[in-house]
Amino acid sequence: MSVFPRISRIRKPAIERKRYSTEQVFSALKQADMGMRVADLTCQMGITQQSYYTWKKTFSGLGSE
Numbered sequence: 001m002s003v004f005p006r007i008s009r010i011r012k013p014a015i016e017r018k019r020y021s022t023e024q025v026f027s028a029l030k031q032a033d034m035g036m037r038v039a040d041l042t043c044q045m046g047i048t049q050q051s052y053y054t055w056k057k058t059f060s061g062l063g064s065e
Helices: 022-033 038-045 049-059
Strands: none
Touching: 022 038, 022 049, 038 049
16 A cells, blocks of 8 residues: 555646637638738737638638628
């Protein structure tokens, strides 16, 4: 028997994932369309450029009108 109780180790992801609403995604895409640099936008939102371009591909035909 050990003096210390066994503590189960809970693993957390290395980087916590953020979820953005559809409105936030459309807003980001609109800012880029209006001339904001993608590098600045992704830094401000805390996402990668790959995520931005995935959003652009996914939401390009959906329009927010």
